[in-house]
Amino acid sequence: MNSSAAPAAAREALRRAVRVVVFTGAGISAESGVPTFRGAGGLWKTFKAEDLASPTAFGRDPRLVWEWYAWRRETVGGCRPNAAHLALARWILGRAGVTLVSQNVDDLHERAAREAAGEGGDARRAEPLKLHGSLFHDHCTRCPHRQASSPVDAASVATLPHCPECGGLMRPDVVWFGEMLPARPVEAAFAAAAEAEACLVIGTTGAVYPAAGVVHTAKASGARVVVVDPGETEFDALADVRLVGPAGEIVPTLLK
Ligand code: BJW
Ligand code: ZN
Numbered sequence: 001m002n003s004s005a006a007p008a009a010a011r012e013a014l015r016r017a018v019r020v021v022v023f024t025g026a027g028i029s030a031e032s033g034v035p036t037f038r039g040a041g042g043l044w045k046t047f048k049a050e051d052l053a054s055p056t057a058f059g060r061d062p063r064l065v066w067e068w069y070a071w072r073r074e075t076v077g078g079c080r081p082n083a084a085h086l087a088l089a090r091w092i093l094g095r096a097g098v099t100l101v102s103q104n105v106d107d108l109h110e111r112a113a114r115e116a117a118g119e120g121g122d123a124r125r126a127e128p129l130k131l132h133g134s135l136f137h138d139h140c141t142r143c144p145h146r147q148a149s150s151p152v153d154a155a156s157v158a159t160l161p162h163c164p165e166c167g168g169l170m171r172p173d174v175v176w177f178g179e180m181l182p183a184r185p186v187e188a189a190f191a192a193a194a195e196a197e198a199c200l201v202i203g204t205t206g207a208v209y210p211a212a213g214v215v216h217t218a219k220a221s222g223a224r225v226v227v228v229d230p231g232e233t234e235f236d237a238l239a240d241v242r243l244v245g246p247a248g249e250i251v252p253t254l255l256k
Contacts, residue, residue: 027203142168206234
């Protein structure tokens with residue numbers, strides 16, 4: 001499809017669909033100032049983000065990994081939802097049948113949902129199924145205790161957050177490589193994908209599984225797939241429509 005026909009084709013695919021699954025990744029938050037994982041923005045100090053997000057890295061040096069997460073919490077805390085998060089939240093609240101699935105651990109979809117819903121609205125309808133956990137929760141490495149995050153002192157292992165129930169070391173409540181994804185959001189995401197007539201993918205390389213399987217499931221079930229990304233992604237070959245550019249520019253126009 002030539003690039004001038006793509007926006008109309010994407011709008012038509014979304015307009016015709018009764019059920020839509022939206023699948024987002026780090027790229028949707030890039031224009032808010034949240035660093036992505038891969039590529040030039042994926043470095044912290046001299047470390048690759050991909051190498052820090054692992055149980056091995058945490059086992060080797062929990063202080064370093066906690067320092068990185070504390071930095072990310074602070075960074076995300078200072079960011080605001082951008083035009084793409086907000087357009088998406090308003091669109092979801094304005095129609096039925098949309099399931100938002102996100103790999104992101106930031107809370108920008110949730111904040112956009114609250115902003116779009118305003119006083120008294122039901123923001124929960126525009127909150128995402130979070131496949132990789134939440135930056136703003138911790139869980140214990142020894143027992144099932146989970147809690148909302150509080151400020152982290154990463155000066156030494158002794159000052160890191162410890163469990164109020166068993167004294168074990170707490171860790172960020174996110175999914176690292178080699179770990180299982182949370183069952184309930186995963187099941188809901190794949191069920192929505194299997195029923196969707198359209199799948200809108202925004203800002204993800206599509207390299208990480210099983211999350212990327214949501215888009216493959218939607219495609220295999222007959223959904224038309226629209227990909228919004230300024231770069232190449234693993235979904236380009238299966239996309240029915242590619243909209244090449246930043247989410248903050250493309251998504252508001254697409255969902256107007
Ligand atoms: C813009 C933009 C703008 C820029 N606008 N766009 C099948 C095949 C191969 C491997 C596997 C497989 N199944 C499982 C695996 C192993 C592994 C995996 O997938 N590896 C591959 C990388 C090779 N998966 C796992 O280990 C998963 N667990 C698992 O499989 O368990 C099963 C099991 C367990 C035990 C025993 C046996 C089996 C877990 C994966 C967890 C991923 N976790 C992370 C970290 C989360 C915590 C944290 O944030 O700290 O999740 S890794 C990281 O990648 C993060 C992200 O959610 C995820 C995806 O990244 P994303 O969103 O694609 O970001 P980027 O940076 O890669 O891309 C940004 C995109 O935005 C780019 O396309 C840009 O162009 C674009 N962009 N500006 C729009 N303005
Ligand atoms: Zn504990």
